[in-house]
Amino acid sequence: MSAANPLIVPEDDHFGRNNLPYGVFSTADDADRRRLGVRYGDHVLDLGAAARALGSAHADLLTAPSLNPLLAAGRPVWSEVRAELRRWLDPDADERTRSVLAPLLLPLSHVTLHLPFEVADYVDFYASEHHATNVGRLFRPNGDPLTPNWKHLPIGYHGRAGTVVVSGTPVVRPLGQRKAPDEEVPSFGPSRKLDIEAEVGFVVGTPTRLGEPVPQTAFRDHVFGVCLVNDWSARDVQAWEYVPLGPFLGKSFATSVSAWITPLDALDAARTTPPPRTHALLPYLDDADDGIEPGGFDVRITVSINGEVVSEPPFGAMYWTAAQQLAHMTVNGASLRTGDFYASGTVSGPEKHQRGCLLELTWGGREPLKLPEGERTFLEDGDEVTLTAWAPGPEGERIGLGEVVGRIVG
Amino acid sequence: MSAANPLIVPEDDHFGRNNLPYGVFSTADDADRRRLGVRYGDHVLDLGAAARALGSAHADLLTAPSLNPLLAAGRPVWSEVRAELRRWLDPDADERTRSVLAPLLLPLSHVTLHLPFEVADYVDFYASEHHATNVGRLFRPNGDPLTPNWKHLPIGYHGRAGTVVVSGTPVVRPLGQRKAPDEEVPSFGPSRKLDIEAEVGFVVGTPTRLGEPVPQTAFRDHVFGVCLVNDWSARDVQAWEYVPLGPFLGKSFATSVSAWITPLDALDAARTTPPPRTHALLPYLDDADDGIEPGGFDVRITVSINGEVVSEPPFGAMYWTAAQQLAHMTVNGASLRTGDFYASGTVSGPEKHQRGCLLELTWGGREPLKLPEGERTFLEDGDEVTLTAWAPGPEGERIGLGEVVGRIVG
Known part of the structure; x- marks a missing residue:
């Protein structure tokens, strides 16, 4: 508790008058x-x-x-x-x-x-080329790292809205089925490969009617603001269950979000152009047009485990933008509700220290992280994970996206 | 409008005093x-x-x-x-x-x-061995029809809760990306393979806290009742998007449910034993125990297109039961909310005329259905699909599950 005048916020504070989440x-x-x-x-x-x-x-x-x-x-x-x-x-x-x-x-x-809003539907994307490439190499070592559709559409899936929790909520290590490739049958127990995914989330305000696609140019009309997301993942559960219908129990036990929703307006100075597109995009996803704002956001994330920084993923490196994701999610006529929430997918940059999950940071557990309290492949009971992030503001200051904290309970 | 006394319902009516949905x-x-x-x-x-x-x-x-x-x-x-x-x-x-x-x-x-209830989370399963085998043969002709996990866990995924609509709602043919194997790049337009999936849905009443699994024996404490579901599917969109994270836009445009929720109690006489288990199940899924009620329901579905019966899928033939699905969905600690809704997945029996979707009925479009107004591979604009179902009641009567009707709008 500070005795200082609360009406005066230092210029270098991440939550000054240009933020107001x-x-x-x-x-x-x-x-x-x-x-x-x-x-x-x-x-x-x-x-x-x-x-x-x-x-x-x-x-x-x-x-x-x-x-x-x-x-x-x-x-x-x-x-x-x-x-x-x-x-x-x-x-x-x-x-x-x-x-x-x-x-x-x-x-x-x-x-x-x-939790700052009532979550309607929750969708999780897969928008970092670096992340998707790394995961593809790890999960499908004999195939192309990217699936053939990856450069043509922002891949996504629906997650469990009912288990989106606010920062600070303890994360109970999930039980589940897992089967290593060399095991005959699956076994049951606490996940042995509990992981994080550092993501940025977008909160929908203005709803639409069924059959009403939202073009990229209408992004600002529908999206209220932005938060930080940790999409906890049980990699062993996920690996066994995800073919053919995608992640389910490997993700549905908890998704943590920051307590603060930064308004889109506060991120105007952080707008940035996404990476060059290597494949021609269908018109509803094409963002080369002059009428479309730069779709990226220069949000810089820091991932810490027990206070030790382990990664600094750059959100500006994401291939697919939030406006493209919204356009894709609704192009089939699916309606939006107030409280719909969609996350970017793991944010990973091109460098090793920019990877947004332990699966990548430890290369599937083969290259453990060295932390002061010992090596880590995946999370251990008692570990506390903290995501923080900031983006450049209009007057050279930093706009904070708050934090997402979660401690693993065994 | 009938001039008859509404207090007297004929004995052969599907909505008598033993139903009351x-x-x-x-x-x-x-x-x-x-x-x-x-x-x-x-x-x-x-x-x-x-x-x-x-x-x-x-x-x-x-x-x-x-x-x-x-x-x-x-x-x-x-x-x-x-x-x-x-x-x-x-x-x-x-x-x-x-x-x-x-x-x-x-x-x-x-x-x-x-719509009789506010949908919280919507999960769709994949619980018919006949359906999964047929789809596996069609989508992955060179592999095993069932994925290695299929007999060990009820495969499911989250769907879009915001586009669950009541019977009678017109279904607008979705736009989307699709790419045939012989095409170089995807194209965009109305789905050319619009399909149905005849399913049975379960409505959750009593919520749980995060971290509180629901054993099969607690099924009755949490599930309020049952309805009919048509999980509309754009097969061309689905085929292009679903690897690696599962169905998304191929399903999210609409899911139709019957207007009536039949209480679980009304289906006591319809309880039936599911097919023999070919693989040993982990304890939380094992339903051979004496303490567990028979998990199947002898619900008989009829699928009609433009008034012509095209299939009669038997829900009693499903491999995974609703109690197993609930136990699986929560075994990782995921909580339930009032209004959570989960569907069985396409109901298909062993016979050709028992298949619950056009993909199977027409074998991927290669064996068109012959209807009075012409052949059908997938749905055409103006087609009206009706699902109805009944189950045996306690006094030899039929318990109706209402109907799910939807007309395709181009």
Whole structure:
């Protein structure tokens, strides 16, 4: 807890006035009441209380117990609320505004953070060429590392929405079937190859009707914001189950997300051009057109195990963009709901220290990581994994994407 | 509309007093108000109005606009509500009960039926050995038809919950990428291989906490009831996209379900023993134990295209049971939510006329079906597909599972 004025955030803070990510919190003295908050420095602004006290036109949305009503309100309202927040937190704001806000900025250490939105459908993509190539080499050593479709469409699958959990939730090592190639029959027990996947997630606000594809140019109209994701994976369970219908129990036990959803607007300065396309794309996926914003985001992720940095995956190196993924996901007429959530797939860069999962970092367990407390191939009970990330902001500062923390419980 | 007394249902009706499936309806004069109903003969009992008029202890659950509050209430309440309904509709019920109910039984032709529950997560299995073998032969002609894991675990994957629609919803032919083996690059357009999959679905009521597996013996505590499912599939889209992460856009455009959820209790007389197990099962899947109810259900499905019967798949022939599927789905600690919904996978029997999809019925399009209006390999625009099903009831009658109807719109 800091005694400093919460209205003043240092210039190098990742959560200054150009970020303003949204979350849901409660306090110990009112534990059952969930409230919307905005992170500002190391404080949380009680958004509903501020909206009522300062007379926001959107006070009804901001006093809800989850982000979903605000998500459903659509891009014009998102912009109005963000502009209002920036006025409130302007260093030159009037004295009354400042005196109203000061007591509504609660130290982060005094609040409990919750899952910020109700997840509708959850889709996980597979958008890093480096990751897909590495995994292909490991899982199918005798074939082409990339499947023939990989460069033609962003491969994805539906995950379990009901087990998306907020950062800090302990991750119980899953039980399951696994069979090594040299074993006759599968055995049952705790996963022996528990892994992470460092990803970036996108939260859908504005819904669509069945049969209404969303072109890349409408990305901003539907996607509210961005968070960090750890898509925990039991590699032994996954390897045995995934042919022919894809990952199921190897992934469905838990997916952790950061407690903060950074608005898309806060990442305007982080827009970047994705890698050159090596294959011609069908029109709905083609992003060479002048009318389409650069689809990449220069988000820099750090993966730590027990406080030791083990990887720094660059999200800007992803082959498929979030706008392409949204266009693909809806091109068959599938509708979007408020709270739909899709993740990028493991973020891996071209370098060894940029790989976003242990499967790649240890090359299938053959090259253990050397950590201060010993070697690691996959996660051991008690290990704590932390993902953090930031992106360049409009004034040279860093825009923080918060953190995703999870400790393995045996 | 029938002028007959709605309190008297013929003995051979599929929706008599031993069935009593639940649904959600509205009427034209009050179109925005969704109400719970129970099907009785060719009428719908307005459940909320009946509960209030007759003083049910569960009137609060029964006046909700969706089944979810009743689903969440758990097995003891489900049994109490069912017993109450059976008392109300007893031919020997008192005169007051009969006079209260008569005006609350609305002809089916006068109501609009809606999706009966809010779908949480949707999982689709692959539980028919006949179907999996046929598909394996068609998709991987040079390999073993069954993958090595098939006899060891019920293979499944998550589908799109947001595009589960109620019977009667038109199905728009999906657009997508498809590439025939002899084509150099994929092309884009309406699916040319639009198919059906006749399935049976299970609706979860009682939720669980993360990390709490559901053994087969607890199946009845968590599963509320059963419905019919048509898992529409674009085979050309699916074939191009599904390696390595499974079906995605080939399935996500629509999944149709019957408007009626038949309570598990109504299917007690339909319980049947699944086929002999050819491989030893791990303990959590082993269903040879005396403590486990027979896991199969003798549900007989009929598939019609434009009124012509094309197949009669027997659900009793499924290799994996719904109780095994629930145990598998949660064995890694994945939690259940009220409204979770899982489908059996295509129901195919050993005979040609028992195959539950066109891919099998026409052997990949090589053996067209001969219908009065012409040959069919896959569905054409304007085709209407109807699934119906029944199961033996406790008194020799038939328990109807309603119908799933969908017309293809180009």
